[in-house]
Amino acid sequence: MNATVLMPGLLHIGGGCRERLLETLSQLGLHRPLLVTDPFLAAQGLHEPLLRALGEAQVPCGVFADCVPDPTTDSVGAGLAVCAEGDYDCLVALGGGSAIDTAKAIAVLARHGGEMRDYRVPASVPPGLPVIAVPTTAGTGSEVTRAAVITDSRDGEKMLCMGPGLVPAAALVDYELSLSMPPRLTADTGLDALCHALEAYVSRKANPFTDSLALAALTAIGRYLETAWREPGNCAAREAMMLAATQAGIAFANASVTLIHGMSRPLGAHFHVPHGLGNAMLLAEVTAWSVPAAPGRYADCARALGLAAPAECDERAVERLVSGLRALTVRLEVPGPEAWGIAEADWREALPLMAEQALASGSPANNPRLASAAEIEALYRRLWA
Ligand SMILES: NC(=O)c1ccc[n+]([C@@H]2O[C@H](COP(=O)([O-])OP(=O)(O)OC[C@H]3O[C@@H](n4cnc5c(N)ncnc54)[C@H](O)[C@@H]3O)[C@@H](O)[C@H]2O)c1
Ligand SMILES: [Fe+2]
Numbered sequence: 001m002n003a004t005v006l007m008p009g010l011l012h013i014g015g016g017c018r019e020r021l022l023e024t025l026s027q028l029g030l031h032r033p034l035l036v037t038d039p040f041l042a043a044q045g046l047h048e049p050l051l052r053a054l055g056e057a058q059v060p061c062g063v064f065a066d067c068v069p070d071p072t073t074d075s076v077g078a079g080l081a082v083c084a085e086g087d088y089d090c091l092v093a094l095g096g097g098s099a100i101d102t103a104k105a106i107a108v109l110a111r112h113g114g115e116m117r118d119y120r121v122p123a124s125v126p127p128g129l130p131v132i133a134v135p136t137t138a139g140t141g142s143e144v145t146r147a148a149v150i151t152d153s154r155d156g157e158k159m160l161c162m163g164p165g166l167v168p169a170a171a172l173v174d175y176e177l178s179l180s181m182p183p184r185l186t187a188d189t190g191l192d193a194l195c196h197a198l199e200a201y202v203s204r205k206a207n208p209f210t211d212s213l214a215l216a217a218l219t220a221i222g223r224y225l226e227t228a229w230r231e232p233g234n235c236a237a238r239e240a241m242m243l244a245a246t247q248a249g250i251a252f253a254n255a256s257v258t259l260i261h262g263m264s265r266p267l268g269a270h271f272h273v274p275h276g277l278g279n280a281m282l283l284a285e286v287t288a289w290s291v292p293a294a295p296g297r298y299a300d301c302a303r304a305l306g307l308a309a310p311a312e313c314d315e316r317a318v319e320r321l322v323s324g325l326r327a328l329t330v331r332l333e334v335p336g337p338e339a340w341g342i343a344e345a346d347w348r349e350a351l352p353l354m355a356e357q358a359l360a361s362g363s364p365a366n367n368p369r370l371a372s373a374a375e376i377e378a379l380y381r382r383l384w385a
Contacts, residue, residue, distance in 0.1 A: 001207050001208050001209070003207040003208075003209055003210075003254070004254075005209055005250075005254050006146055006164055006167050006253065006254060007144050007167065007250050007253070007254075008133075008143070008144055008167055008168045008169060008170050008171050009169060009170065010024065010027060010028070010169065010170035010171075011144070011170070011171050011173065011246075012024065012170070012171070012172045012173065012174075013173040013243065013246070014173075014174065014175075014239075015174060015175055015176050015235070015239065016174060016176060017172050017173065017174045018049075018050065018134055018172050018174040018176070018177060019049075019053065020172060021050055021053065021054070021092065021132065021134070021172060022053055022054065022057050022059065024132055024170050024172065025059065025090070025132070027170075028090070028130060028132075028169055028170060030089050030090040030130060030132075031059065031089060032059075032060055032061075032086070032087055032088050032089045032090070033054070033059070033061050033062075033088065033089075033090050033091065033092045033132070034061070034062045034063070034064060034082065034083050034086065034088040034090075034091050034092070034106075035047055035050065035051065035061055035062065035063045035064070035091075035092045035094060036064050036065075036067060036079060036091050036092065036093045036094070036095075036099055036102055036103040036106065037063070037064075037065050037067060037093075037094040037095050037099050038065065038066070038067040038068070038069075038095050038096075038098065038099050039065055039066060039067075041065075041094065041095050041099070041136060042063075042065035044180065046094060046136065046177065047063065047065070047094050050092070050094065050134075051063070061092075062082060062083075062085075062086045062088060064078070064079045064082040064083070064106075066078055066079070067079070067095060067098055067099045067102040068098065069096075069098045069274065070098060070149070070151055070158075070268060070272070070274070070275065071098050071101050071102040071105065071149075071150050071151065072150065072151045072152070072153045073115070073116050073117075073150060073151070073152050073153045073154070074153040075102060076102055076105040076106060076109070076116060076150060079102055079103075079105075079106045080106050080109050080110060083106050083110045083129075084110065088110075088129065089129065089130075090107075090129050090130040090131065090132065090169070091103040091106060091107050091129055091130075091131045091132070092131075092132045092134065093131055093132070093133045093134065093168075094134045094136065094177075095134075095135075095136050095137075096135065096136055096137035096139070096140065096189070097135075097137065097139065097140030097142040097149075097275065099136075100131075100133045100135065100140070100142040100143060100148075100168070101142055101147075101148040101149055101150065103131050103133070104128070104131055104142075104148040104166045104168070105148050105150050105161070106128075106129075107128030107129040107130070107131050108125055108126070108128035108161075108165060108166070109128070110128060110129050111126075111127075111128040111129055112126060112128065116150045116152070116159060116161065117152060117159065119161045119163070120159035120160060120161050121159075121160045121161065121162055121361075121362060123161070123163070124162070124163040124164070124165075125146075125148075125161055125162060125163030125164075125165040125166050126163065126165040127164070127165035128165055128166075130168075130169035130170075131168040131169060132168060132169060132170045132171070132172065133168040133170070133171045133172075134171070134172045134174065134177065135171070135173060135177070135178075135242070135245070135246075136177040136178060136180075136181075137178060137181060137185065137189040137245075138175070138178050138181075138186075138189055138190060138193060138228075138238070138241040138242040138244070138245040139188070139189025139190060139192040139193050139245050139276055140189065140192060140193075140245070140249070140275070140276075141193065141196055141245055141246060141248055141249015141250070141252065141253065142249070143168055143171035143173060143246065143249065144167070144168070144171055144246055144249040144250050144253060145166070145167070145249050145250075145252070145253035146162055146163055146164055146165075146166045146167045146253055147160065147161065147162050147166060147253065148161045148162075148166050149161070149265070149275075151269065156269055156270075157269065158265050158266075158268055158269040160265070160361060167253075171246070173242055173243070173246050174242075175235070175238045175239040175241070175242035175243075176235075176238075178238050178241070178242055179232065179233060179235070179238055180232075181232065182232070183229050183230075183232065184333075186225075186228050186229045186232065186241075187225075187229050187276075187280070187332040187333070187334065188274055188275075188276030188277045188280060188334075189245070189276045190221060190225040190228065190229070190241055190245075190276075191225075191276055191277075191279060191280035191283060191329070191332065191334070192275060192276035192279050192280070193217065193221060193241070193244055193245040193248045193249075194217075194218070194221045194225070194248075194283070194305075195257070195260050195261065195279040195280075195283055196217070196245075196248035196249060196251065196252040196257065197213075197214040197215075197217035197218045197221065197244070197247070197248040197251055197252070197301075198214070198218065198260075198283075198287070198301050199252060199256075199257040199258040199259075199260055199261060199366075200213075200214045200248065200251035200252040200254075200255040200256070200257070201214040201215065201218070201251070201255075201297060201300065201301055202258065202290070202294050202297045202298060202301070202367075202368050203252075203255045203256050203257070203258050203366045203367075203368075204256075204365075204366045204367075204368065205254075205255045205256045205366055206255045206297075207254075207255065209254070210250070210251040210252075210254050210255035211251075213247040213248070213250050213251040214247075214248065214251040214252075214255070215300065215301075215304045216244070216247050217244040217245070217247040217248035217251065218244075218301055218304035218305050219304045219305070219306070220240045220241065220243065220244035220247075221241065221244050221248075221305065222304065222305035222306040222307065223240065223306060224236070224237040224240040224241050224244070225237075225241060225328075225332075226328075226331065226332070228241050229332060255366075256363065256366045257363050257366070258290075258363055258364065258366045258367040258368075259286050259290060259358075259363065259364045259367035259369075259371060259376075260279050260282045260283060260286045260287075261279060261361075261363050262358045262359070262361045262362075262363035262364040262367075263282050263286065263354075263358045263364075263376060263379065263380070264278035264279045264281075264282055265278075265357070265358070265361055266350075266353075266354035266357045266358055267281070267282075267337075267354075269357070270346075270350045270353075270354060271337070271340075271342050271346075271347075271350075273337075273340060277334065277335075277340075280329055280332070280334040281329075281334060281335075281336060281337065281340075281383060282379075282383060283325055283329060284322060284325040284326040284329055285379060285382055285383055286379060287321065287322055287325055288322045289369065289371075289375075289379060290367055290368055290369045291318045291321070291322065292369065293367075293368035293369035294368035294369075295314045295315065295318050296314050297368065298317075298318045298321055299312075299313075299314035299317035299318050299321070301321060302317040302318060302320050302321035302324065303317060305321070305324065307320045307321055307324035307325075308320040308321065308324075336383065336384070337383060337384055338384060344384070347380075347384055351377050351380050351381070352373075352377065354376075354377075354380060355373040355374075355376040355377045355380065356373060358376050359371075359373055359376065364376070
């Protein structure tokens with residue numbers, strides 16, 4: 001093996017570890033944080049204990065609470081303006097992938113200027129202000145990744161920005177913050193984490209380090225996702241899912257995602273399908289199409305997820321993987337594009353551009369089975385059917 005691994009230098013993991021924010025700031029030598037969150041979480045008062053603790057320690061802290069789901073250059077710009085008003089030396093991102101990605105984008109623009117467009121792939125993003133990520137969903141893994149996804153408000157392009165500079169300086173991975181997730185969000189974010197682990201494991205860039213994390217994540221997700229969805233207050237399931245999402249995040253950040261994520265981003269850009277739901281829609285069909293190129297790797301995933309018995313042959317295991325993923329997404333009530341409200345004419349019209357954008361993202365090049373634009377279009381058509 002010859003691999004380079006990037007992840008935050010400091011990870012606190014476990015119930016209640018959000019209370020270690022003050023200690024984390026001091027470990028990193030930081031003194032003036034701007035807390036970044038979204039209006040829903042702020043209305044729930046999720047950030048108040050953090051602000052109280054900082055206030056008691058006389059650490060001045062500003063707040064930007066206007067993150068939007070699937071952050072845009074406009075919403076990042078509003079946060080950047082708040083950041084520029086104060087003398088902040090770091091950002092604390094409290095929320096799902098949207099709040100964390102917003103903080104990452106503000107951090108880069110605050111230090112280096114320019115526009116988010118300047119930092120999209122293939123540019124490599126340089127380090128901005130340090131970000132301390134405190135995830136409230138168990139899904140995106142953004143708390144440990146070198147990526148941020150920002151939509152250009154001018155033309156709707158979902159821009160993938162990547163680079164070592166986007167890895168948070170620290171993450172506080174506290175499952176207690178995920179207990180309030182409603183079932184739909186639990187399912188979508190949990191299936192996002194499942195895709196991260198599965199895609200990292202079958203990726204052409206996988207290595208033994210990322211494999212170990214991907215398999216650990218798949219094992220936990222197979223065991224606990226449905227429990228967390230059915231029983232939101234089940235602490236054991238929430239704790240396992242939060243850890244799995246972070247492990248899957250480290251795995252895909254260092255092995256890459258593949259065709260599922262490549263095809264899912266255009267669903268968000270054209271039809272505002274939430275990130276996790278778009279992946280969930282594609283999971284079973286794209287897996288069925290990709291399996292013949294790496295049956296042994298997919299069979300390992302089936303066994304880790306608990307869909308196939310350890311002794312079952314690869315051929316039988318991959319059959320069980322495809323049927324098991326189909327059944328899982330049905331049980332978790334993942335709608336197809338039509339049931340989600342997309343008009344068939346709009347879908348058909350968008351397909352060629354969606355296929356082109358999926359390929360341009362680069363992620364499909366890591367898939368074990370390489371897809372042409374025509375094959376990606378055919379997969380989108382199969383998804384509708
Ligand atoms: N940077 C990366 O590596 C990476 C990876 C995958 C996805 N993403 C990005 O992450 C974003 C999606 O993030 P997400 O799926 O975590 O959702 P999100 O951050 O968009 O949040 C969705 C909704 O759930 C609410 N919410 C969040 N936590 C909650 C909780 N504990 N209880 C109740 N409600 C809660 C939010 O207020 C929001 O209304 C997308 O923009 C996607 O592109 C980034
Ligand atoms: Fe994702």
